[in-house]
Amino acid sequence: xxxxEELRKARDAWDEKTAKAMARFPERKAKFVTGSDAPVNRLxxxxxxxxxxxxxxxxxxGEFPFTRGVQSTMYRGRLWTMRQYAGFGxxxxxxxxxxxxxxxxQTGLSVxxxxxxxxxxxxxxxxxxxxxxxxxxxIDSLEDMETLFSSIPLDKVSTSMTINAPAAVLLAMYIAVxxxxxxxxxxxEGTIQNDILKEYVARGTYIFPxxxxxxxxxxxxxxxxxxxxxxxxxxxxxxxxxxxxxxxxQEVAFTLADGIAYVxxxxxxxxDVDEFGPRLSFFFxxxxxxxxxxxxxxxxxxxxxxxxRDRFHAKNPKSLMLRFHTQTGGSTLTxxxxxNNVVRVAIQALAAVLGGTQSLHTNSMDxxxxxxxxxxxxxxxxTQQILAYESxxxxxxxxxxxxxYVESLTSSIEKGxxxxxxxxxxMGGAVKAIEQxxxxxxxxxxxxxxxxxxxxxxxxxxxxxxxxxxxxxxxGLLRVDPLVGExxxxxxxxxxxxxxxxxxxxxxxxxxxxxQGTDNLMPPILDAVKAYGTLGEICDVLRxxxxxxSPSVMF
Amino acid sequence: xxxxIRVVVAKPGLDGHDRGAxxxxxxxxxxxxxxxYTGLRQTxxxxxxxxxxxxxxxxxxxxxxxxxxxxFPRVTELLAEKGVDDxxxxxxxxxxxxxIPFLKSKGIAxxxxxxxxxxxxVDFIKTNVxxx
Numbered sequence: 001x002x003x004x005e006e007l008r009k010a011r012d013a014w015d016e017k018t019a020k021a022m023a024r025f026p027e028r029k030a031k032f033v034t035g036s037d038a039p040v041n042r043l044x045x046x047x048x049x050x051x052x053x054x055x056x057x058x059x060x061x062g063e064f065p066f067t068r069g070v071q072s073t074m075y076r077g078r079l080w081t082m083r084q085y086a087g088f089g090x091x092x093x094x095x096x097x098x099x100x101x102x103x104x105x106q107t108g109l110s111v112x113x114x115x116x117x118x119x120x121x122x123x124x125x126x127x128x129x130x131x132x133x134x135x136x137x138x139i140d141s142l143e144d145m146e147t148l149f150s151s152i153p154l155d156k157v158s159t160s161m162t163i164n165a166p167a168a169v170l171l172a173m174y175i176a177v178x179x180x181x182x183x184x185x186x187x188x189e190g191t192i193q194n195d196i197l198k199e200y201v202a203r204g205t206y207i208f209p210x211x212x213x214x215x216x217x218x219x220x221x222x223x224x225x226x227x228x229x230x231x232x233x234x235x236x237x238x239x240x241x242x243x244x245x246x247x248x249x250q251e252v253a254f255t256l257a258d259g260i261a262y263v264x265x266x267x268x269x270x271x272d273v274d275e276f277g278p279r280l281s282f283f284f285x286x287x288x289x290x291x292x293x294x295x296x297x298x299x300x301x302x303x304x305x306x307x308x309r310d311r312f313h314a315k316n317p318k319s320l321m322l323r324f325h326t327q328t329g330g331s332t333l334t335x336x337x338x339x340n341n342v343v344r345v346a347i348q349a350l351a352a353v354l355g356g357t358q359s360l361h362t363n364s365m366d367x368x369x370x371x372x373x374x375x376x377x378x379x380x381x382x383t384q385q386i387l388a389y390e391s392x393x394x395x396x397x398x399x400x401x402x403x404x405y406v407e408s409l410t411s412s413i414e415k416g417x418x419x420x421x422x423x424x425x426x427m428g429g430a431v432k433a434i435e436q437x438x439x440x441x442x443x444x445x446x447x448x449x450x451x452x453x454x455x456x457x458x459x460x461x462x463x464x465x466x467x468x469x470x471x472x473x474x475x476g477l478l479r480v481d482p483l484v485g486e487x488x489x490x491x492x493x494x495x496x497x498x499x500x501x502x503x504x505x506x507x508x509x510x511x512x513x514x515x516q517g518t519d520n521l522m523p524p525i526l527d528a529v530k531a532y533g534t535l536g537e538i539c540d541v542l543r544x545x546x547x548x549x550s551p552s553v554m555f
Numbered sequence: 556x557x558x559x560i561r562v563v564v565a566k567p568g569l570d571g572h573d574r575g576a577x578x579x580x581x582x583x584x585x586x587x588x589x590x591x592y593t594g595l596r597q598t599x600x601x602x603x604x605x606x607x608x609x610x611x612x613x614x615x616x617x618x619x620x621x622x623x624x625x626x627f628p629r630v631t632e633l634l635a636e637k638g639v640d641d642x643x644x645x646x647x648x649x650x651x652x653x654x655i656p657f658l659k660s661k662g663i664a665x666x667x668x669x670x671x672x673x674x675x676x677v678d679f680i681k682t683n684v685x686x687x
Contacts, residue, residue, distance in 0.1 A: 115570065127598070134620050134621035236656070334670055369649065423666070468614045555581055
């Protein structure tokens with residue numbers, strides 16, 4: 001009898017015995033599911049992995065298909081980058097927070113911009129009223145950016161900027177600040193999010209329609225591959241898709257579908273996949289279902305490696321590697337009993353590290369209530385440091401590999417993702433699927449199903465629909481100074497009075513001509529930024545040429 | 556037959572977080588109400604115009620960006636300027652407890668924080684809608 005037959009026999013016998021026992025001692029629930037509602041079996045054995053081929057499906061770390069991680073030594077070589085997303089109020093306040101975080105041992109910066117900045121409006125725009133400095137720092141011009149990075153040597157830190165529609169402008173400002181510090185663009189390391197497609201489906205900070213938006217993105221790819229070679233030119237993001245309600249499978253599927261659309265667009269723009277492919281990066285969420293999340297990261301790497309090799313014929317191994325940042329799941333945090341969030345974040349961070357993340361943001365316990373206080377950010381960072389230095393999980397590569405359950409989940413997520421990718425391909429790709437509302441509808445259906453499960457009590461959220469307790473509202477929440485808006489407007493006015501307005505006008509006129517033609521937009525944007533043209537002025541020129549995106553509203 | 560309760564679910568300001576607004580919109584529709592969802596980036600003026608055009612009984616506002624103290628009261632002020640006093644206005648989102656008294660003093664009938672069951676919102680509307 002072969003090992004497999006023997007195993008099958010043993011399994012059958014066990015199933016029979018267990019069924020008998022269960023007649024007397026039934027299980028807790030009729031149906032067991034993951035956090036994303038995928039079925040979970042009672043037991044996993046080697047039988048569940050009988051079609052797995054170790055070399056083909058897992059491979060060695062740092063080798064195709066990168067299921068086990070993108071580096072051969074993973075965290076034995078270097079720990080993940082601990083990168084807390086931060087920014088609020090004015091550039092002065094945010095600069096102080098960054099210096100605090102660096103002093104606490106954080107290893108990279110992650111800039112949160114306020115909504116007017118993210119949507120390309122100056123702080124004095126009518127639509128900016130009430131929003132200036134609220135969810136991030138307000139940046140109107142190069143002057144604010146100089147303040148934001150004051151006393152932070154840009155050749156020593158890597159900086160991630162959550163900026164999408166106006167990413168070219170903020171990147172230009174960063175390059176210009178570096179130049180003033182004497183740091184050449186070639187030495188800069190960091191990331192711009194620059195992922196417009198998920199803005200249309202899940203995050204909402206779009207400006208321009210898809211076509212010119214894709215051009216801005218591919219212009220950045222082309223410019224950076226020559227001028228800022230160590231910059232991650234895009235962070236293709238599933239984070240917000242998951243936050244909007246998607247399942248783990250949908251998170252990966254829609255993110256990789258967006259990734260395919262960017263690669264297609266860049267190839268169509270005449271770029272070589274192995275020139276820009278190594279600079280593509282990804283951004284995922286980490287929710288509470290530990291094993292499902294670990295499997296998700298492993299599956300994402302495997303699927304992307306196949307896409308890059310088989311669909312786009314990338315040759316450079318670096319083009320095949322899915323490198324990603326993770327943030328723990330904001331939507332899993334509860335406003336009720338907020339200290340419980342510390343535990344959720346720890347589990348989610350554990351999943352991210354066991355899943356092989358390259359960098360990590362851990363949410364703070366008070367984020368369902370307000371922007372995080374300094375105290376709660378420190379605790380979130382300490383959570384990462386405890387995982388890194390005390391838990392032992394960073395001492396070997398991909399420690400959950402070979403778990404019958406985790407490997408089964410990895411394969412089932414891979415299958416689910418590929419099924420979605422086939423459907424999206426049949427629709428003509430991610431841009432078409434978004435225009436038809438398919439992706440949005442899928443996410444909304446999952447969000448609603450989750451909410452109803454929770455309200456029926458089928459899904460327990462501790463402190464929310466079970467184990468509730470009366471409690472005092474938390475104290476010491478961070479409040480953004482309501483006068484930030486006025487201060488920004490005053491700075492803007494002073495800048496416009498002081499700068500060489502003729503030079504600004506000339507730079508903006510050159511940008512307009514470039515936008516109407518096909519030249520790369522980065523050089524004229526950089527010129528306009530250096531002349532202290534404002535973000536709003538630059539985006540207004542582009543709005544005039546490109547028009548604005550108008551979404552179809554559905555729920 | 557009774558007229559269905561008409562609700563405008565609106566996202567004032569620049570905030571793009573609309574998971575909650577969409578879930579509420581759907582739950583209210585499933586509870587038998589007529590729901591109009593405005594989509595993102597609405598000014599208070601646009602929201603009030605939509606509510607009047609749609610003959611809405613209720614305006615449900617959602618903000619997670621922190622701009623609530625600025626934008627919510629603008630909606631009730633504009634309604635008052637137009638002499639409208641029979642539309643129920645309430646809000647939800649990431650809103651600190653200490654801001655609620657101010658918002659209520661400005662005519663926002665209730666504030667629902669994260670984790671509120673949709674049924675609570677449905678019941679609240681049915682109990683408090685001003686036009687019967």
